[in-house]
Amino acid sequence: xxxxxxxxxxxxxxxxxxxxxxxxxxxxxxxxxxxxxxxxxxxxxxxxxxxxxxxxxxxxxxxxxxxxxxxxxxxxxxxxxxxxxxxxxxxxxxxxxxxxxxxxxxxxxxxxxxxxxxxxxxxxxxxxxxxxxxxxxxx
Amino acid sequence: xxxxxxxxxxxxxxxxxxxxxxxxxxxxxxxxxxxxxxxxxxxxxxxxxxxxxxxxxxxxxxxxxxxxxxxxxxxxxxxxxxxxxxxxxxx
Numbered sequence: 001x002x003x004x005x006x007x008x009x010x011x012x013x014x015x016x017x018x019x020x021x022x023x024x025x026x027x028x029x030x031x032x033x034x035x036x037x038x039x040x041x042x043x044x045x046x047x048x049x050x051x052x053x054x055x056x057x058x059x060x061x062x063x064x065x066x067x068x069x070x071x072x073x074x075x076x077x078x079x080x081x082x083x084x085x086x087x088x089x090x091x092x093x094x095x096x097x098x099x100x101x102x103x104x105x106x107x108x109x110x111x112x113x114x115x116x117x118x119x120x121x122x123x124x125x126x127x128x129x130x131x132x133x134x135x136x137x138x139x
Numbered sequence: 140x141x142x143x144x145x146x147x148x149x150x151x152x153x154x155x156x157x158x159x160x161x162x163x164x165x166x167x168x169x170x171x172x173x174x175x176x177x178x179x180x181x182x183x184x185x186x187x188x189x190x191x192x193x194x195x196x197x198x199x200x201x202x203x204x205x206x207x208x209x210x211x212x213x214x215x216x217x218x219x220x221x222x223x224x225x226x227x228x229x230x
Contacts, residue, residue: 023230025227025229027227029148032148032151032152032156033152049228053230054228054229054230055228055229055230056227056228056229057227059197059199059204059224062197062224062225062227063222063224066147066148066224066225069148070148070151070158074148075148075149075151075152076147076148076149076225079227079229081229090229091229091230092230093228093229093230094229094230097227097228097229097230098229099194099195099225099226099227100149100195100225102149105229
């Protein structure tokens with residue numbers, strides 16, 4: 001399960017909306033040795049691909065996020081990105097590039113008027129959706 | 140002379156929780172071999188079974204991505220810092 005504090009959930013969705021027409025991306029961090037789905041930090045990253053179809057977080061942003069997470073006793077535990085015109089489901093590229101079996105792969109779809117955020121585990125090419133809990137709940 | 144190898148948070152569990160280790164070698168490949176000798180759990184995380192840089196890590200010699208240098212054969216000298224970061228991408 002992915003657990004997001006409401007401000008983090010809203011920040012991810014706002015980042016996705018702000019980024020239109022391009023895909024946005026960012027990193028998620030959880031406590032070292034704890035529940036990897038308990039997200040305690042969200043790091044917006046620049047998409048160096050500057051594209052509506054692909055994303056890759058800027059290496060400097062990845063480095064800064066990793067440094068900050070490490071200093072706070074957290075570990076990078078996932079990545080989010082937006083799909084501007086397709087559903088919140090991993091694309092073949094997402095699956096091919098999913099290299100971290102412990103990570104949570106979060107996708108925000110802007111296909112419909114209301115943004116949709118879903119989370120997946122992707123291991124050896126196999127996609128498994130997981131529940132997303134936002135606390136306190138979004139009304 | 141060993142160089143500093145900065146490990147990303149995702150790999151620290153394979154290196155006793157350390158954020159930085161010291162490893163010796165004149166190339167990235169040799170430095171990684173030494174790192175894996177010290178921390179065997181790093182095997183398979185940095186280099187593939189057929190001896191290539193793993194697709195899911197980015198490796199920097201100081202601030203230069205070694206994929207744009209000589210990959211694993213990139214030379215390493217004293218005072219260089221090797222940094223490893225997770226490679227993340229998608230569509």
